[in-house]
Amino acid sequence: xxNKLKKNxxxxxxxxxxxxxxxxxxxxxxxxxSGNELQRKHGRRIEVAAVSARSRSRxxxxxxxxxxxxxxxxxxxxxDDVDLFVELIGGEDGPALAAVRAALSAGKPVVTANKALLxxxxxxxxELAEQTGTHIGFEAxxxxxxxxxxxxxxxxxxxxxxxxxxxxxxxxxxxxxxMGEEDISFGDCLTDAxxxxxxxxxxxxxxxxxxxxxxxxxLASLCFQTKIAADEIFVEGITAITQADIKVAADxxxxxxxxxxxxxxxxxxxxxxxxxxxxxxxxxxxxxxxxNAVSLETDHIQELMLAGPGAGGPATAAxxxxxxxxxxxxxxxxxxxxxxxxxxxxxxxxxRVHKGGYYIRLNVRDVPGALAAITTRVGESGISxxxxxxxxxxxxxxxxxxxxxTRTLVLITQDTTESSVRKALDQVADDGYTVxxxxxxxxxxF
Ligand SMILES: NC(=O)c1ccc[n+]([C@@H]2O[C@H](COP(=O)([O-])OP(=O)(O)OC[C@H]3O[C@@H](n4cnc5c(N)ncnc54)[C@H](OP(=O)(O)O)[C@@H]3O)[C@@H](O)[C@H]2O)c1
Numbered sequence: 001x002x003n004k005l006k007k008n009x010x011x012x013x014x015x016x017x018x019x020x021x022x023x024x025x026x027x028x029x030x031x032x033x034s035g036n037e038l039q040r041k042h043g044r045r046i047e048v049a050a051v052s053a054r055s056r057s058r059x060x061x062x063x064x065x066x067x068x069x070x071x072x073x074x075x076x077x078x079x080d081d082v083d084l085f086v087e088l089i090g091g092e093d094g095p096a097l098a099a100v101r102a103a104l105s106a107g108k109p110v111v112t113a114n115k116a117l118l119x120x121x122x123x124x125x126x127e128l129a130e131q132t133g134t135h136i137g138f139e140a141x142x143x144x145x146x147x148x149x150x151x152x153x154x155x156x157x158x159x160x161x162x163x164x165x166x167x168x169x170x171x172x173x174x175x176x177x178x179m180g181e182e183d184i185s186f187g188d189c190l191t192d193a194x195x196x197x198x199x200x201x202x203x204x205x206x207x208x209x210x211x212x213x214x215x216x217x218x219l220a221s222l223c224f225q226t227k228i229a230a231d232e233i234f235v236e237g238i239t240a241i242t243q244a245d246i247k248v249a250a251d252x253x254x255x256x257x258x259x260x261x262x263x264x265x266x267x268x269x270x271x272x273x274x275x276x277x278x279x280x281x282x283x284x285x286x287x288x289x290x291x292n293a294v295s296l297e298t299d300h301i302q303e304l305m306l307a308g309p310g311a312g313g314p315a316t317a318a319x320x321x322x323x324x325x326x327x328x329x330x331x332x333x334x335x336x337x338x339x340x341x342x343x344x345x346x347x348x349x350x351x352r353v354h355k356g357g358y359y360i361r362l363n364v365r366d367v368p369g370a371l372a373a374i375t376t377r378v379g380e381s382g383i384s385x386x387x388x389x390x391x392x393x394x395x396x397x398x399x400x401x402x403x404x405x406t407r408t409l410v411l412i413t414q415d416t417t418e419s420s421v422r423k424a425l426d427q428v429a430d431d432g433y434t435v436x437x438x439x440x441x442x443x444x445x446f
Contacts, residue, residue: 012045013328014081018073018099019088020053023113023140025060026313027086027320032062038321044328046321049083052076077103084109084327086320092116100125100136107132111323113140113316119214119230122221123343126335136335137323142215143168143292145315146308147322152222152296153337159298161223163263165444168215170290170310171199171206172238172258176275177288179246180255186241198290208237209258209273216260219294220271220346222337223262229271229346236274244394245361245439248410249277252387254359255285259444268349277359277443284446303446352419357386357443359412360425363396363435366405370433374409377431381424384414400436412443 015031017024031038031048039045050068052075053060070076077085077099085103087110089096096117103110104125112118118125118141129136139149143166152161167173175189184192190207193199205211217230238258249256254277262271278285283305287293292310297303309315336343364370371390378385387410394408413421425438 010044012047013324014047014049014083015086015324016050016052016070016076016079016082016084017048017086017088018052018070018076018095019090020051020060020064021088022313023316023320024051024053024086024088025062026317027088028060028062028064030314030317030321038325042325042329046324046328049081050076050079073099074102077108078106082108084111084324086110086324087112087114087117088320090114090116092120097121101128104128104132104134104136107134109135109137109327111137111320111327113138113144113320115141115211115214115218119217119228122218122228122336123340127340129335130340135327135332137327138218138335139323140316140319142218143294143306143308144310144312145319146292146294146306146310147319148219148294148296148306149222150322151304151306152219153333156296156298156301156304157337159300161296161298163261163297164219164223164294165259165261165284166219166294167257167284167287167292168212168260168294168310169206169209169258170292171203172209172212173288173292174198174290175207176238176241176246176256176258179241179243180250183243185243186239207239209235212258212260212273213271216262216271216273219260220262220269221343223296224264224269224344225338225342226269226344226346228336229348232271232346232348234270234272234274234351238275240439241275241441242397242439244391244408245359245441247394248361248389248391249359249441250280252277252389252412253280254278254443255280256441257284257287259284261444265349266353268347270349270351270354272351272354275441277357277441279446282446352417352422354418354442355415357413357415357445358421359410359439359441359443360421361439362409362411362428363400363406364409365433365435366407367433371409373431373433374428375411377427378411378413378424381420381427383416383420383424386412386414388412397436403435406435
């Protein structure tokens with residue numbers, strides 16, 4: 001370090017880190033390795049002052065013996081030796097919430113990667129930060145290593161977002177990519193993903209779409225200046241996607257991706273997470289495996305897409321560190337982009353008014369007149385069909401194998417409403433020409 005830099009340097013920023021798992025240990029390693037370089041580049045030393053986790057003795061691949069230890073993350077958050085509190089424990093309530101509240105109440109800035117916490121308490125925590133004149137940074141909470149929060153809050157500060165959509169769960173993207181490349185079932189693919197460490201032992205949160213929903217709720221608030229409304233999201237996961245869907249979609253020029261999408265619609269805002277047919281040629285279709293991407297459509301710059309690693313220790317810790325550096329430099333913007341008092345109440349646009357194209361796969365009884373009866377019912381509901389595809393080569397799912405001979409029929413609709421599709425499918429089911437539940441996948445146009 002040069003003498004000039006030493007003389008003019010402000011006091012070090014003393015950081016307390018609670019949670020030393022995948023992200024926390026990466027962050028400690030990064031600060032140990034790059035501390036001097038970061039000080040040279042950003043003008044202030046970042047020092048780890050204290051840490052907390054459940055087990056003090058666990059080998060984490062980094063040396064933590066030099067830091068003060070706290071069993072209780074709340075005590076760490078309140079410690080006089082800590083200027084900034086980093087929460088990397090996880091969970092929407094419990095010790096994470098208690099410690100973040102304690103730090104903010106004491107006027108200390110917080111950095112967290114915890115989307116569950118933000119989705120549930122984000123507005124309250126941002127309000128508390130405003131009241132005590134401090135900040136909460138959460139870049140890492142949405143799409144891990146992709147700087148989408150800063151982009152929205154600052155880079156697009158002058159723009160008006162009309163739609164945000166993205167692939168925000170690496171586990172689901174990995175599974176759908178593999179299913180598209182190999183003739184492998186959802187279940188087998190999930191087992192592989194677990195063996196490779198891409199999926200949790202309990203994958204429900206990821207594959208049922210809830211993780212994406214948490215991230216979408218945070219993004220929607222920043223995009224549309226509304227209160228975070230994580231309970232107001234239409235959520236469908238990927239567990240029902242079959243090889244038949246993947247193959248038919250591919251033949252029609254589509255890929256299936258789990259998207260989180262929010263847009264202004266009618267009198268409110270649509271927030272939805274569901275498997276989606278996206279044109280093979282679209283940029284989002286090319287985001288494969290564990291990668292994430294978020295696309296922002298705005299009035300002035302049309303579309304901006306950010307793609308990159310959505311998870312993993314180093315990528316996520318790099319986003320946490322970027323927030324810490326912003327705070328170290330005194331950079332402060334309202335956590336949710338505008339003061340919380342200016343956030344509008346969220347008004348939900350009901351899913352039944354959603355407009356778009358639909359992919360409908362039916363298992364149709366092999367009886368004369370079935371096809372004509374089904375297409376008539378669809379027409380009676382005011383739906384125009386773009387294509388009708390019969391795929392006798394695609395076998396019915398094992399769950400309905402004992403219900404007689406069936407054929408796979410796929411209908412692709414032109415733009416219509418969710419309520420028209422639901423009405424048509426109810427009538428088709430009542431007519432008795434189909435077996436099992438229909439598969440319905442929404443088509444997104446870009
Ligand atoms: N992993 C990723 O790729 C990723 C990506 C984006 C965001 N995030 C978010 O980052 C956060 C951390 O994720 P992670 O993957 O690093 O989790 P993790 O590997 O499970 O680590 C959690 C850490 O919290 C500690 N902990 C648990 N309960 C505690 C308590 N009561 N007091 C103090 N420490 C406690 C654990 O201690 P022990 O080690 O002693 O058990 C562990 O060190 C989560 O909010 C997650 O959603 C993670």
